[in-house]
Amino acid sequence: MSKQKRKSDCPINFALEIFGDRWTFLIVRDLMFKNKHYYGEFLGMEEKIATNILADRLILLEENGIVTRTIDEAHNSKKIYRLTKKGIDLLPLLTEAILWSAKYDKSTAADSKFIRKAKKDRVGLYAEISESLK
Amino acid sequence: MSKQKRKSDCPINFALEIFGDRWTFLIVRDLMFKNKHYYGEFLGMEEKIATNILADRLILLEENGIVTRTIDEAHNSKKIYRLTKKGIDLLPLLTEAILWSAKYDKSTAADSKFIRKAKKDRVGLYAEISESLK
Numbered sequence: 347m348s349k350q351k352r353k354s355d356c357p358i359n360f361a362l363e364i365f366g367d368r369w370t371f372l373i374v375r376d377l378m379f380k381n382k383h384y385y386g387e388f389l390g391m392e393e394k395i396a397t398n399i400l401a402d403r404l405i406l407l408e409e410n411g412i413v414t415r416t417i418d419e420a421h422n423s424k425k426i427y428r429l430t431k432k433g434i435d436l437l438p439l440l441t442e443a444i445l446w447s448a449k450y451d452k453s454t455a456a457d458s459k460f461i462r463k464a465k466k467d468r469v470g471l472y473a474e475i476s477e478s479l480k
Numbered sequence: 481m482s483k484q485k486r487k488s489d490c491p492i493n494f495a496l497e498i499f500g501d502r503w504t505f506l507i508v509r510d511l512m513f514k515n516k517h518y519y520g521e522f523l524g525m526e527e528k529i530a531t532n533i534l535a536d537r538l539i540l541l542e543e544n545g546i547v548t549r550t551i552d553e554a555h556n557s558k559k560i561y562r563l564t565k566k567g568i569d570l571l572p573l574l575t576e577a578i579l580w581s582a583k584y585d586k587s588t589a590a591d592s593k594f595i596r597k598a599k600k601d602r603v604g605l606y607a608e609i610s611e612s613l614k
Contacts, residue, residue: 353526353527353528354526354527354589355585355587355588355589356509356526356527356589357577357578357581357582357585357588357589357590358505358506358509358574358577358578358581359502359506359527360581360584360585360588361577361578361580361581362502362505362506362577363502366500366501366502366505367500367502368493368496368497368500368501371492371496371500372492372493372496375490375492392487392488392490392493393487393488393490393493394487411584432584435580435583435584436580438576438579438580439573439576439577439580440492441576442572442573442575442576443491443492443495443496443573444491444492444495445572446495446569446570446572446573447491447492447494447495448491449569450494450545450566450569451489451491451494453489454489454491454494455488455489455490455491456491
């Protein structure tokens, strides 16, 4: 995004210039809710991301300050990806996407415990997930 | 979406199978916040949507029950597009996208009155916008 001219300063468009691609968003989902941190783990997602797309989107996420990439000394110096504060701040957006889908998708796999908690105690849910990502 | 096999039942993926395309989302934005209802109005968006993409995405939105298309007798029988309840229910998701962008985009065009209201009285804001869309 930083390298090309923006199409507008609209805030919806700002988010879309990063996320207007399903794969980018699914990687953030894996980091946020599925405790995934490694390339091979993202590659294993149910939606079957292609390896070149995964590599490209991880760079995009890093360039936009949404993930950090560091070396994991504990795991053969593999690259480990983590959400930044800016990335974790996407939690309300993802939560609203989950609630909307849970409402309108008859065959949703949304976690009913998550849905209940999101409806009853949003602040507590966000605190719990943010804490788990530290 | 109804016509092709889904990649997963994940609720994030459900939303992305409809919105994992920036243009679809920008049309919903125009309907939600910019009081636009006609083909020519969407075509005039700042981000410059191509006419074939616009036509395609309007069909997608209609097929997915997010917009209705009717004949506007008051305006030379032009087609008029409106958000359905399912479409209006995307308001929290769009609002979170706006808040996130307003926080992280230094050159945001986000409306400061909207941001203030979203932070102070979310319920009131949603009621006001939903009412305006009826």
